[in-house]
Amino acid sequence: MDAVLGGGLPRDGIILVIGLPGAGKTIMAQQCVFANASPERPALYLSTVSEPLEKILRYGQTLSFFDPTAVGRSVHYEDLGSVLHEHGLAGVLDRIRSLIRERRPGLIVIDSFKALHPYAESSSDFRRVLHHLAGMLSAYPVTSLWVGEYGLDEIAVAPEFAVADAIIALGSLRAGERTSRGLQVLKLRGGEFLAGTHGYRLSSDGLNVFPRLADPPDATDYDLGTTRVRSGVQALDDMLDHGYWPGASTLLAGPTGVGKTVIGLHFVFYGARHGEPGLIATMQEDPAQLERIVQQFGWSLADDRVTLMYRSPIDLYLDQWVHELLHAIETTGATRVLIDSFGDLRAASIDPTRFREYVYSLVHRCSRRGVSLMMTYEIPELFGLTRLTEHSLSQLADNVVLLQYRGLDQVISRSLTVLKTRASHHDAQAREFDITTDGITITR
Numbered sequence: 001m002d003a004v005l006g007g008g009l010p011r012d013g014i015i016l017v018i019g020l021p022g023a024g025k026t027i028m029a030q031q032c033v034f035a036n037a038s039p040e041r042p043a044l045y046l047s048t049v050s051e052p053l054e055k056i057l058r059y060g061q062t063l064s065f066f067d068p069t070a071v072g073r074s075v076h077y078e079d080l081g082s083v084l085h086e087h088g089l090a091g092v093l094d095r096i097r098s099l100i101r102e103r104r105p106g107l108i109v110i111d112s113f114k115a116l117h118p119y120a121e122s123s124s125d126f127r128r129v130l131h132h133l134a135g136m137l138s139a140y141p142v143t144s145l146w147v148g149e150y151g152l153d154e155i156a157v158a159p160e161f162a163v164a165d166a167i168i169a170l171g172s173l174r175a176g177e178r179t180s181r182g183l184q185v186l187k188l189r190g191g192e193f194l195a196g197t198h199g200y201r202l203s204s205d206g207l208n209v210f211p212r213l214a215d216p217p218d219a220t221d222y223d224l225g226t227t228r229v230r231s232g233v234q235a236l237d238d239m240l241d242h243g244y245w246p247g248a249s250t251l252l253a254g255p256t257g258v259g260k261t262v263i264g265l266h267f268v269f270y271g272a273r274h275g276e277p278g279l280i281a282t283m284q285e286d287p288a289q290l291e292r293i294v295q296q297f298g299w300s301l302a303d304d305r306v307t308l309m310y311r312s313p314i315d316l317y318l319d320q321w322v323h324e325l326l327h328a329i330e331t332t333g334a335t336r337v338l339i340d341s342f343g344d345l346r347a348a349s350i351d352p353t354r355f356r357e358y359v360y361s362l363v364h365r366c367s368r369r370g371v372s373l374m375m376t377y378e379i380p381e382l383f384g385l386t387r388l389t390e391h392s393l394s395q396l397a398d399n400v401v402l403l404q405y406r407g408l409d410q411v412i413s414r415s416l417t418v419l420k421t422r423a424s425h426h427d428a429q430a431r432e433f434d435i436t437t438d439g440i441t442i443t444r
Contacts, residue, residue: 001183001200001207001209003194003209003211004183004185004193004194004198004209004211005166005185005188005191005193006188006191006192006193006194007191009032009143009145009166010143010165010166010188010189010190010191011143012138012141012142012143013143013144013165013166013189014134014137014138014144014146014163014164014165014166015143015144015145015146015164015165015166015167015168016113016146016148016150016160016161016164016166016167016168017029017145017146017147017148017168017170018147018148018149018150018151018152018154018155018167018168018169018170019149019150019169019170019171020149020151020171020172021149023170023171023172023181024170024181024200024202024207025111025147025148025149025170026051026056026059026111026147027063027202027206027207028168028170028206028207029045029109029111029145029147030045030056030060030063030065030066030109030206031063031065031206031207032107032109032145033045033075033107033109034065034066034067034070034075035065036106036107036143037070037074037075037106037107038074038106039073039074041104041105041106041107042073042074042075042076042103042104042105042106042107043074043075043076043105043106043107043108043109044076044078044099044103044105044107044108044109045075045076045077045078045109045111046077046078046079046080046096046099046108046109046110046111047077047078047079047080047081047111047112048080048081048084048092048110048111048112048113048115048116049081049084049085049112049115050111050112050114050115050149051111051112052079052081053077053078053079053081056077056111057077062204063204063205063206064204064205064206065205065206076099076103076105078095078099080092080095080096083095084116084119088119089116089119089120089125089126089129090129092116093129093132093133093136096108096133096136097136100136100140100142105142106141106142106143107142107143107144107145108137108142108143108144108145109144109145109147110144110145110146110147111145111147112147112148112149113146113147113148113160114148114149114150114158115148116129123159126159127159130159130160130163131163134163146160146164148160152169155167155186161187164187165187165188165189165190166185166187166188166189167185167186167187168183168184168185168186169183169184169185169186170182170183170200171184173197173350174350178347178348178350180199180317180319180350181199181200181201181202182197182198182199182200183197183198183199183200183207183209184196184197184198194211194212196212196214196354197212197354198210198211198212198319199212199317199318199319199320200319201317201320208320210317210319210320210322210323211319211323212319212354212357213319213322213323213357213358213361213362214354214357214358214361215360215361215364215365227246228241228242228243228244228245228246229243229244229245229246229248229271229336229372230243230270230274231243231244231263231266231267231270231374232266232267232269232270232271232439233263233266233267233439233440235416235431235433235440235441235442236263236401236416236418236440238427239416239418239426239427239429239431240399240418240421240424240426240427241421241424241425241426241427244372244398244399245398245422245424246370246372247366247367247368247369247370247371247372248367248372248373248398248399248422249363249366249367249372249373249374249375249396249397249398249399250372250373250374250375250397250398250399250400250401251342251375251376251377251397251399251400251401252264252374252375252376252377252401252403253376253377253378253379253400253401253402253403254378254379254402254403254404255378255379255380255381255403255404255405256378258403258404258405258414259403259414259433259435259440260340260341260376260377260378260403261284261285261293261340261376262293262297262435262440263374263401263403263440264280264338264340264374264376265280265293265294265297265299265338266297266439266440267336267338267372267374268280268306268336268337268338268374269294269297269299269303269306271335271336271372272303272305272306272336275305276305276335276336277305277306277307277332277333277334277335277336278305278306278307278334278335278336278337278338279306279307279309279325279328279329279332279334279336279337279338280306280307280308280309280337280338280340281309281311281321281325281328281337281338281339281340282308282309282310282311282338282339282340282341283310283311283312283313283316283340283341283344283345284340284341284344284376285310285340286310287301287308287310290308290310296437297437297439298437307328307332307334309324309325309328311324313344313347313348316344316345316347316348317348318345318348318349318355318358321345321348322358322362325337325339325362326362326365329366329369329371334371335370335371335372336371336372336374337366337371337372337373337374338374338375338376339373339374339375339376340375340376341375341376341377341378342359342375342376342377343377343378345358356396359396360396363396363397375397381404397420398421398422399418399420399421399422400418400419400420401416401417401418401419402416402417402418402419403415403416404417404430406432413432413443414432414433414434414435415430415431415432415433416430416431416432416433416442417429417430417431
């Protein structure tokens with residue numbers, strides 16, 4: 001989240017954390033509290049009437065960052081509910097002023113701030129209290145988090161949004177039966193931030209945010225070398241004019257069972273055998289299934305030159321997946337990457353435009369690092385072909401290889417066609433091939 005915010009929360013500012021119940025606002029606020037509080041600059045966590053303080057503490061203790069030894073020393077909790085009931089908003093102002101003088105905090109959380117609204121006699125009364133509170137907090141060097149169950153439609157009408165220095169919105173995004181969480185920075189006074197929606201997950205470790213991958217075009221030059229990259233399939237290398245360019249991306253498109261994954265595995269294990277670390281990022285086969293496949297060709301996933309990154313397509317966050325992939329490439333030094341398959345990634349994306357941004361950014365980051373990508377994509381047609389892919393995947397790839405079935409009397413055969421190679425010649429003929437334990441061989 002600090003990366004999304006351009007370095008972190010604005011010091012001594014007023015930050016509104018908004019979202020519907022269950023979005024993770026309280027978890028985020030407590031995570032900020034324990035990350036920043038110290039005995040010299042303690043944190044005050046003030047609950048109002050939205051959720052009992054005892055409940056906040058009970059659930060807070062289940063979080064890994066909650067430090068019981070800090071409570072009462074650098075983190076101080078207080079329930080303002082009774083003050084609010086007995087003395088109204090004026091009493092709350094007095095109590096906050098007294099706590100600031102007594103504790104001299106560096107961070108204050110008010111949870112829930114929206115719950116203060118009903119205690120104002122009128123909208124003008126609430127604005128007056130808001131003005132006094134904002135002035136008090138601005139006069140003292142303290143960072144404030146105001147947590148509230150606001151909807152996006154309230155930003156234009158609720159006066160607290162006008163005095164806020166930053167607004168962070170947490171919420172859920174739904175596409176069909178799939179739901180994911182998204183974080184947006186709606187306002188950051190005097191600072192730059194990463195725009196758009198960023199995925200996040202909630203766990204006992206708090207909020208884990210995955211910044212949106214959307215790289216701007218980069219026209220600076222970079223060297224990729226001139227030595228061709230062999231795929232491990234001799235016939236395909238011949239059709240591609242002796243292999244791929246280093247750092248190129250290749251799309252293998254075809255129907256189910258036609259051999260896309262097998263060609264991709266040849267690509268990775270051939271490179272590993274010749275000193276190039278490989279990475280298999282799959283959503284198709286689990287490790288046991290994949291081991292069974294690779295053993296047929298004399299390989300093993302136990303090869304320390306090949307890293308397996310398996311993720312289930314059922315609960316896949318595209319934001320999280322792409323950051324984990326880039327991290328795995330960096331830590332393993334992989335120069336060959338197989339992604340199997342892009343159809344699963346597309347299904348995990350809630351927005352076609354956003355999906356294209358991810359593919360563009362991923363392809364170009366790998367290219368600049370000299371990492372050769374091979375990506376599989378399943379098309380529905382078994383024999384005929386009306387279109388290759390949706391979402392412009394074929395335009396982003398440097399090479400496009402089409403695998404199809406052919407019906408010959410009572411026998412079905414497989415064919416391979418190179419549709420596209422960027423900055424290179426290729427054999428455009430359709431070639432029939434077989435898959436055996438010796439690999440992939442051209443039959444005609």
